[in-house]
Amino acid sequence: MIRSLWTAATGMKAQQLNIDTISNNLSNVNTSGFKKSRVGFQDLMYQSLREAGTPNNQGSQVPTGIEVGHGVRPAATQKLFSQGSFQKTGNPLDIAIEGDGFFQVLQPDGRVAYTRDGSLKRDNNGRLVTSDGYPVQPEITIPEDAVNVTVTVEGNVLVKQPGSEELNEIGQLELARFSNPAGLKSLGRNLFMKTPASGEPTVGVPAENGFGTLSQGYLEQSNVKVVEEMVNMIAAQRAYEVNSKAIRASDEMLQQANNLKR
Structure with missing residues (x-):
């Protein structure tokens, strides 16, 4: 009993x-x-x-x-890690990943974390950062006099500056993916950390080799x-x-x- x-x-x-x-x-x-x-x-x-x-x-x-x-x-x-729905924001620094991949961000302790949250900002130095101020990797700095920022589906970051009719490329957004994303460690703040279970990240360019594409002006919502x-x-x-x-x-x-x- x-x-x-x-x-x-x-x-x-x-x-x-x-x-x-x-x-x-x-x-x-x-x-x-x-x-x-x-x-x-x-x-x-x-x-x-x-x-x-x-x-x-x-x-x-x-x-x-x-x-x-x-x-x-x-x-x-x-x-x-199923795909969440998209919300149109119109903010040029809001970027949604459609498909496989994570943004890479540098933490204060020097370790790289991974996120699907594409609500990026500019810090006082013009760098693309998360809401907590963690810079996106590879680091991209938007010129202070930039009047327009364009992010292509392949992750090319282009800006238009006064006196120029053409868009100048200032950087390339890269994505990381894992063989077992369910093995990632949740850190909070929309961040994940690699573990032995997740495997090492594979880094690549959006829209190539199975990586997802980027959509500017959209945010991926919760699934x-x-x-x-x-x-x-x-x-x-x-x-x-x-x-x-x-x-x-x-x-x-x-x-x-x-x-x-x-």
Whole structure:
């Protein structure tokens, strides 16, 4: 009887993590470039009370055994890197990636991080940076007198300057991709860090060798679908409730056993 109490408790703990993950997805529904997470579960070890194939008194073998499980545990929280929808902003420094790839940014500690958030800005030196001031890699500096900035689908950054009728190329945006993007470590602030599970990044030019293209004046929205998350939340809530009822039923059965002496 005690086994059922602990088994149901593992289910409640697992569903609590599920609700936590769903809540994080919903809270970032308007975060540019955000990728939702999904919890995967595994059943725990089993106690074998009788092995299948055990000989019986008649000399034959029992066709099935008796196994009792010990509950569930979370196995992984996986990031899903499906494409989010695009929002037109008209801002020339808002750039969406359509397809595979991440922007590269340099953190203050010198390490490179990766992001799908293309809401870029200009700092006081004219460099293209993220909202936190992290410069895009390779570094691109927009001249102070630039009157127009154009980013092509291939990542070429062009500017028009006073006195010139032609667009001058000042840099090239590059993208990075991974063999296993689900293995990236989430840092917050729309940033990811490579890990041994993600593999080393492959860097290339947009629209070439399988890399995505760039769309100027657009932002990639979160890939969270509110209706799906609400349905998942209801299912997790009901699973939590069912496990709590299993604990209550086990408690009542223990109470009945304790009252047998009366």
